[in-house]
Amino acid sequence: xxxxxxxxxxxxxxxxxxxxxxxxxxxxxxxxxxxxxxxxxxxxxxxxxxxxxxxxxxxxxxxxxxxxxxxxxxxxxxxxxxxxxxxxxxxxxxxxxxxxxxxxxxxxxxxxxxxxxxxxxxxxxxxxxxxxxxxxxxxxxxxxxxxxxxxxxxxxxxxxxxxxxxxxxxxxxxxxxxxxxxxxxxxxxxxxxxxxxxxxxxxxxxxxxxxxxxxxxxxxxxxxxxxxxxxxxxxxxxxxxxxxxxxxxxxxxxxxxxxxxxxxxxxxxxxxxxxxxxxxxxxxxxxxx
Amino acid sequence: xxxxxxxxxxxxxxxxxxxxxxxxxxxxxxxxxxxxxxxxxxxxxxxxxxxxxxxxxxxxxxxxxxxxxxxxxxxxxxxxxxxxxxxxxxxxxxxxxxxxxxxxxxxxxxxxxxxxxxxxxxxxxxxxxxxxxxxxxxxxxxxxxxxxxxxxxxxxxxxxxxxxxxxxxxxxxxxxxxxxxxxxxxxxxxxxxxxxxxxxxxxxxxxxxxxxxxxxxxxxxxxxxxxxxxxxxxxxxxxxxxxxxxxxxxxxxxxxxxxxxxxxxxxxxxxxxxxxxxxxxxxxxxxxxxxxxxxxxxxxxxxxxxxxxxxxxxxxxxxxxxxxxxxxxxxxxxxxxxxxxxxxxxxxxxxxxxxxxxxxxxxxxxxxxxxxxxxxxxxxxxxxxxxxxxxxxxxxxxxxxxxxxxxxxxxxxxxxxxxxxxxxxxxxxxxxxxxxxxxxxxxxxxxxxxxxxxxxxxxxxxxxxxxxxxxxxxxxxxxxxxxxxxxxxxxxxxx
Numbered sequence: 001x002x003x004x005x006x007x008x009x010x011x012x013x014x015x016x017x018x019x020x021x022x023x024x025x026x027x028x029x030x031x032x033x034x035x036x037x038x039x040x041x042x043x044x045x046x047x048x049x050x051x052x053x054x055x056x057x058x059x060x061x062x063x064x065x066x067x068x069x070x071x072x073x074x075x076x077x078x079x080x081x082x083x084x085x086x087x088x089x090x091x092x093x094x095x096x097x098x099x100x101x102x103x104x105x106x107x108x109x110x111x112x113x114x115x116x117x118x119x120x121x122x123x124x125x126x127x128x129x130x131x132x133x134x135x136x137x138x139x140x141x142x143x144x145x146x147x148x149x150x151x152x153x154x155x156x157x158x159x160x161x162x163x164x165x166x167x168x169x170x171x172x173x174x175x176x177x178x179x180x181x182x183x184x185x186x187x188x189x190x191x192x193x194x195x196x197x198x199x200x201x202x203x204x205x206x207x208x209x210x211x212x213x214x215x216x217x218x219x220x221x222x223x224x225x226x227x228x229x230x231x232x233x234x235x236x237x238x239x240x241x242x243x244x245x246x247x248x249x250x251x252x253x254x255x256x257x258x259x260x261x262x263x264x265x266x267x268x269x270x271x272x273x274x275x276x277x278x279x280x281x282x283x284x285x286x287x288x289x
Numbered sequence: 290x291x292x293x294x295x296x297x298x299x300x301x302x303x304x305x306x307x308x309x310x311x312x313x314x315x316x317x318x319x320x321x322x323x324x325x326x327x328x329x330x331x332x333x334x335x336x337x338x339x340x341x342x343x344x345x346x347x348x349x350x351x352x353x354x355x356x357x358x359x360x361x362x363x364x365x366x367x368x369x370x371x372x373x374x375x376x377x378x379x380x381x382x383x384x385x386x387x388x389x390x391x392x393x394x395x396x397x398x399x400x401x402x403x404x405x406x407x408x409x410x411x412x413x414x415x416x417x418x419x420x421x422x423x424x425x426x427x428x429x430x431x432x433x434x435x436x437x438x439x440x441x442x443x444x445x446x447x448x449x450x451x452x453x454x455x456x457x458x459x460x461x462x463x464x465x466x467x468x469x470x471x472x473x474x475x476x477x478x479x480x481x482x483x484x485x486x487x488x489x490x491x492x493x494x495x496x497x498x499x500x501x502x503x504x505x506x507x508x509x510x511x512x513x514x515x516x517x518x519x520x521x522x523x524x525x526x527x528x529x530x531x532x533x534x535x536x537x538x539x540x541x542x543x544x545x546x547x548x549x550x551x552x553x554x555x556x557x558x559x560x561x562x563x564x565x566x567x568x569x570x571x572x573x574x575x576x577x578x579x580x581x582x583x584x585x586x587x588x589x590x591x592x593x594x595x596x597x598x599x600x601x602x603x604x605x606x607x608x609x610x611x612x613x614x615x616x617x618x619x620x621x622x623x624x625x626x627x628x629x630x631x632x633x634x635x636x637x638x639x640x641x642x643x644x645x646x647x648x649x650x651x652x653x654x655x656x657x658x659x660x661x662x663x664x665x666x667x668x669x670x671x672x673x674x675x676x677x678x679x680x681x682x683x684x685x686x687x688x689x690x691x692x693x694x695x696x697x698x699x700x701x702x703x704x705x706x707x708x709x710x711x712x713x714x715x716x717x718x719x720x721x722x723x724x725x726x727x728x729x730x731x732x733x734x735x736x737x738x739x740x741x742x743x744x745x746x747x748x749x750x751x752x753x754x755x756x757x758x759x760x761x762x763x764x765x766x767x768x769x770x771x772x773x774x775x776x777x778x779x780x781x782x783x784x
Contacts, residue, residue: 049648049649050648050649079649079650080649109650189644250639250641250672250674251484251672251777252481252484252674253641256677261483262483262484262487263483263484263487263774266484266773266774266777267770267773267774267777268773269773269777270737270772270773270774270775270776270777271733271737271769271773273740273776274733274736274737274740274741274773274776275736275740276740281639282638282639282649282652283632283638283639283645284632284639284672284674285639
């Protein structure tokens with residue numbers, strides 16, 4: 001975490017982000033490095049650490065589109081959905097802000113140092129904790145209100161139940177922010193939280209048009225027409241692919257579901273994965289790539 | 290009074306017995322009993338056992354200066370097997386028993402204080418040394434079954450007292466062993482694990498190392514314990530090699546001699562010396578005891594990292610080389626490695642209906658405990674999931690071991706017909722020609738290799754497994770299906 005300029009701004013500093021000041025419990029002081037201008041109203045993209053490829057691709061797709069539409073992407077720098085959102089924003093040369101639980105100069109998680117350095121070039125890495133503070137468990141919940149406060153809307157791409165992502169959604173509601181959620185399979189435990197949010201009234205986001213309609217009143221129309229490929233789902237006549245698209249499965253479960261033997265399924269998985277149609281999850285299930 | 294006598298015996302060095310001559314000199318001087326020639330404590334204690342046993346068997350011990358020299362001098366001697374040759378030497382030197390019967394005899398055995406003779410570890414190795422030198426082996430009668438080796442003239446005696454009337458007639462054993470070993474377990478007891486059974490059949494057919502990953506109670510250990518039942522019985526040479534190691538380690542070698550492949554399952558607290566061999570004198574470890582059989586490491590990530598990594602060299606060289614100050618010793622260790630591991634510390638990552646409580650980083654760390662270089666030597670990783678309870682309750686039977694064993698034998702024969710080199714030892718070029726892939730299969734191979742960023746070694750490993758899978762399916766050419774199945778056995782550990 002070198003190179004980037006450090007800054008400290010108090011509540012009465014004119015550079016203090018106005019939207020954050022409006023929240024019920026704004027941090028007294030913000031420590032960070034990078035560009036202060038990046039702290040303008042943005043879109044928070046958050047989700048589970050233990051993300052499935054589905055959650056990761058949703059984070060990548062929506063954060064990428066929003067970054068290209070020049071909305072700042074706010075997230076927490078954690079593994080999984082958070083990092084996918086930061087990366088997507090960087091890939092589209094957008095602005096992104098990482099809000100750390102511990103001190104802004106402490107790279108957490110430990111492998112995120114290079115990513116955070118890249119975030120600070122056009123965006124910012126900030127924290128309410130003084131320099132050098134080691135992250136403690138209670139700080140993460142406190143941190144979530146800053147993520148919600150900095151942005152005008154919070155997009156939950158994938159969350160299980162129970163989930164820390166929920167506390168950010170609560171903070172968003174407390175600060176009067178919109179909560180957006182990406183639906184998932186009703187059978188997938190990793191999407192149970194985001195589906196719950198939708199049933200509780202969160203705005204459902206199924207494609208970039210939904211996201212655009214949700215964000216335009218809050219953050220203004222995007223500068224120009226932004227196209228992100230990958231939102232078009234190709235039709236498939238393959239029963240295995242269709243089954244997995246609805247619900248990622250392990251080879252043994254897929255064999256039962258399709259009434260065939262596990263060796264046939266293993267072979268199909270092997271070829272479909274190499275063709276880029278399927279992806280293996282870390283827990284052994286296969287789902288759409 | 291002045292008398293000499295020399296009796297042949299031997300001492301263990303690795304799995305070999307080196308010949309040792311026991312020289313006895315009884316001469317004038319103050320009464321004493323000394324053993325020289327680098328004896329260890331056990332050999333020194335022979336003095337007391339010999340003294341008591343000789344008296345108990347009704348002989349006299351001369352009241353003179355007794356010197357026992359174990360030659361060659363620089364070789365360290367250990368064990369209790371020197372009791373019997375020392376006693377015989379004493380009795381021959383004092384003319385209490387005749388000398389001529391012992392001219393072409395190698396004697397080895399421990400004495401009890403009442404003159405009985407006990408067996409010692411490594412008798413099979415002693416028997417082989419005796420056979421090589423054209424001698425007969427004199428040892429305990431209790432150990433009759435241990436030395437069931439063709440062409441060995443074996444004299445079993447119960448007590449020192451029997452030697453008074455000379456030597457019992459040595460008999461050469463011609464043993465015929467039951468060719469099909471009996472097993473207490475069978476694959477038919479395994480239900481709903483078709484994928485894992487298939488992987489084990491392939492592992493048995495191609496001598497691949499395999500790692501099973503799955504939640505606790507899914508049946509990993511059950512599957513592994515049944516692997517020996519589908520391996521073809523040991524060949525004549527292999528039996529001897531494996532039995533020799535068992536004999537040296539002081540274990541029962543009757544099962545191995547009857548053709549059953551060894552199955553060793555050391556606990557995960559095993560030390561490095563326990564796993565690959567060591568100690569003083571060096572003893573074979575579990576890796577050597579599993580020679581020609583299966584080394585099963587249950588809970589593989591729980592093994593000590595250094596202990597686990599010590600297996601890399603034996604897997605590569607198929608033997609363990611121990612280097613000690615006294616010199617180098619080699620134990621054969623050509624085993625199939627079968628590992629079992631939980632997917633994460635809590636064991637339920639990916640388990641249906643059970644939530645895993647481990648953070649993603651912990652899962653990652655747990656899996657990396659086995660280590661890249663060792664994972665590189667594991668050709669197949671298969672997942673073993675809890676079968677649906679309905680299948681277990683239905684009490685149906687899976688494929689029997691006999692049927693699977695036929696598949697394995699047929700695949701091995703097919704591979705042997707194709708090439709004299711085992712698939713697991715083929716070079717890249719040999720392997721590619723052995724796979725005889727058509728154009729479309731080759732392009733599928735390229736696609737798979739590109740998608741998974743396979744290294745050269747990764748491609749070779751994939752082809753090895755694919756070749757074996759095709760052999761199991763009785764196909765001459767490797768098909769795309771075989772490649773796809775083989776890549777499925779990499780389970781996210783693709784490299």
